Amino acid sequence: MASARYDAVADFYIQGWPDTYDDSVSVSLLSVLGPVEGLSVLDVACGHGRFSREIARRGAARVVGLDLSVRLLERARATEAEEPLGVHYVCDDLATSRQLDDESFDRVSCAFGLSDVDDLAPSLSNVARVLAPRGRFVFSILHPCFPGTADVAGAWPPDSRYYDEQRWQADSPESTLRQKVGANHRTLSTYLNGLTACGLRVDAVEEPAPSPEWSAARPTAARLPLYLVVGCTKV
DSSP states (O other): HHHHHHTTTTTHHHSSSSSSSHHHHHHHHHHHHOTTTTEEEEETTOTTHHHHHHHTTOOOOOOEEEEEEEHHHHHHHHHHHHHOOOOEEEEEETTTTOOOTTOEEEEEEEESOOOSSSSSSHHHHHHHHHHHEEEEEEEEEOOOOOOOOOOOOOOOOTTTTOOEEEEEOOOOOOOOOOHHHOOOEEOOOOHHHHHHHTTTEEEEEEOOOOHHHHHHEEEHHHHHEEEEEEEEEEE
């Protein structure tokens, strides 16, 4: 289960992804999400609550974070107890969740979580189900068109094909998280068709570039798209 994968690396993940939001992907994701003041927001695959907290800081009236990892949610709840922002955390599987049956949200966000989701179609269906009419779903992922290089893990193995959808684990010594928990590779068309099938219309697409410092150290990898941010509206 995905929960076991992240429970095993919870301390590493928490230390590696602190509450900072000035990187290009975070800036893009929050921009595409748009103003949240007074809105209700569900943050799926929330982990230790990093984005849930920032959304709450930006004035959302109600924020719910959902994740499978017991250990990551323990940290999220501990942080909430120390610095209350009104975030409520739910431990559940997005693909099968019924805990949110009677809920409705103006926005749903997901920062780099869809590649950790093993069952994409029912997960997207649940996102659409809990979105209010004209609600927005915004997510970031590693760009599915990026194969990775010898020193940078992309969305799919460099010795494989883009068309081969699979779960895989990075083996590059330079890879950090994906060497520990792996990822699900899916083609861009799988993501887009999955959104359309759930009545989610794509209306924003951004491909944030990595920082100049990162690019200078990895010029081969920096030639290719690394990140993808997508925004869509429930129709």
